[in-house]
Amino acid sequence: MIYRIDKLIHRYGGQTVLRVEDLGIARGSLIGLVGPNGSGKSTLLRLLALLESPSEGVIQFNRAGDQESARQARFQVTLLNQEPYLLKRSVLENVTYGLRVRGETALLRVRAEQALRWVGLEPERFLQRRWYELSGGEAQRVALAARLVLQPRVLLLDEPIANVDGDSAQRIQEAVLRARRQWGTTLVISSHDWYWLFEVCDTVLHLVKGRLIGSGVENIVPGPWERRPDGFWSKRLDDGQEIVLLGAPHEGAVAVIGSDQVAVAPGAEAAAVVQPDTIPQVRLTGTLSRLSLERATGFVFATVVVANQIMFTAKVSPEQLGGAPLYPGRRVTVSFPSAGKWLA
């Protein structure tokens, strides 16, 4: 394990923003982080970069103690922010800054040229450019090159492709995967593009409201919920359909439904779900919008948009997919047990 997190709690201004009970990250692994804005992804990445100390609990890097962890991480771990900051200098100086901080002086230009090639920028055109002569995507790629040139043991990426064009996104994705292949770099990537994450990651961790709620695709249904006379909690969608669940702690709670709990079937037919019949099922009709592969298991994620308002993702086995004619654009029914997990 390169990281070991134990009973971590992190607060800003007295408010808890992140709580991780126990998490280990194996050396050389590729971990994805998904979750809505403000769910604690960036905070977790900053803590993994050991730029901040947790308010409570421990983050151990390389099995070292607190101070030793931070000392080792200084030159072994690097983080790329969602909005990269480039120094007000040339691209060459930006890319080699980290090397110079490490006291390295040999072959700086050659190494910068190589790093720029990794991110798909021609050194001849870009090396001497000033910071203001780059587009958003180019700036992000230069910032990534400045990290890759360090050949880090751990590379943490915070939404690396959120604000860039398609070409830059692809170059960035290729470059980070190459780092893992070439140097065995441990990668932790937060992204909204969870299709990509599920395609490439060993594990994808789902963060909601500062809590790790599982390692997989979890469907998040936010409140407000209305309590019905029969004890169930209801959320009415714009098109009149209703989600009815059991056991909400309060009106504003967030329901979490694992993708393996959700079944999808073509048409208005309800699909069979992996739950005893005693628990009532929620059934919703919607449009299948996307099918994507989870590389690690061979399962397929089917994403269904319901009432143009909320998305549900079902984890479907290849066999099930073969039997049901599912394709994007098709009207389908999603069903799941009404007893979900709740986040207060």
Added chain:
Amino acid sequence: MQYLIDGLITAIQLLLSGHPETYSAVAATLTVSSYAMLASLSIGIPLGFLLGYYDFPGKRAIRTLVDTCLAFPTVLIGLLVYAFISRRGPLGEFGLLFSLTAIAIGQTILALPVVIALTATAMESLDRQLRLTLLTLGARGRQLLWTSIWEARYGVLAATMNAYGRVLTEVGISMMVGGNIKWHTRTITTAIALETGKGEFAMGIALGLVLMSIAFLVNLALAVLRKRA
């Protein structure tokens, strides 16, 4: 009007002929202003960095104090320095009164709040991502300090130009602690005041022209530097 034109012509003649008294005042001005700038920049930039970059208890109070010092009248600084270095003052034994050193000390006090306040402002306006970026690339301590100052170099340059402007043009300090001694502590500004009082407009205008030229050359050099940085 004619006497002003005559004064200007004589002034140019004085400058071209290398008039020793004029050039003595120019040399004194350049010497004291250089020392004052060197001292105020070496003390003021790091202090401005600390004040603008870090958050600490009492920061706002210190900032208000520094901003108040921006309006420090030069005669008051002259008075304070005089009180300290005159024979009866705590630093009287060093015999600094009516010396170039005394003027340089006073001008340093004058420039210091300008350098600190404007450097702090430049640091405050740095992108918040800068610190995080430098830390993620492994920079610590002095590397963090110098890279941040370099990122704010245009602001620091503006602070320098502003402070130099004040130092170059002040009269009160030079007059009170320098004494306006001919061939010794007479600076351009004190000389202009004296010559004008004596009705010697030509000398006053000549010195005024030199003062403006120095200010122009310094700003030109800094503008070139800014473009290249």
